[in-house]
Amino acid sequence: AQSVTQLGSHVSVSEGALVLLRCNYSSSVPPYLFWYVQYPNQGLQLLLKYTSAATLVKGINGFEAEFKKSETSFHLTKPSAHMSDAAEYFCAVSSTGTASKLTFGTGTRLQVTL
């Protein structure tokens, strides 16, 4: 069985501040890990993915995440928050197989204030 835990259902940062959204995973096999963003009343958009290549993964919109096996973590960061980053962020885990059956975390709502 595989799962992800997102710590903090709500995170608030000031514009220009560091964004850190936490995700810890549990998987009995080497996982594939993803971060998705969801804007209100829209579907999910892929930010980045880890598939056992480089442990530091760069994504769209200036986001990046680092896979740390020793900590079973895959935290999402962005050096400087922008108002347009306000959204819901989901961490997800998948395993090897013929379909990407993602298991999502419960999500973190990011609020960006002036």
Place this chain on the structure above:
Amino acid sequence: DAMVIQNPRYQVTQFGKPVTLSCSQTLNHNVMYWYQQKSSQAPKLLFHYYDKDFNNEADTPDNFQSRRPNTSFCFLDIRSPGLGDAAMYLCATSRVAGDSPLHFGNGTRLTVT
């Protein structure tokens, strides 16, 4: 642009009245998924198709059915919607392989009155 399109964006149905949600893709992906997302919750996988092979999640109620007549289209049928089925329904596609990212449509928000 290649994409996943869901129609309609908003659907209102009456308690117990069958409803069908549709999804089409131009990505030519083998796998299509239906997720249910209730307010402020994570998406929950209902089922997926690998080509024509249907794979139901163990806890998906029998009230939910799906059809995939061809590679491009997939339908979600709710036979007798209850108030608890009000949610956002997300269609997604991917290539074959566990590391392939999912491409999501914008969803259909279902209201049950």
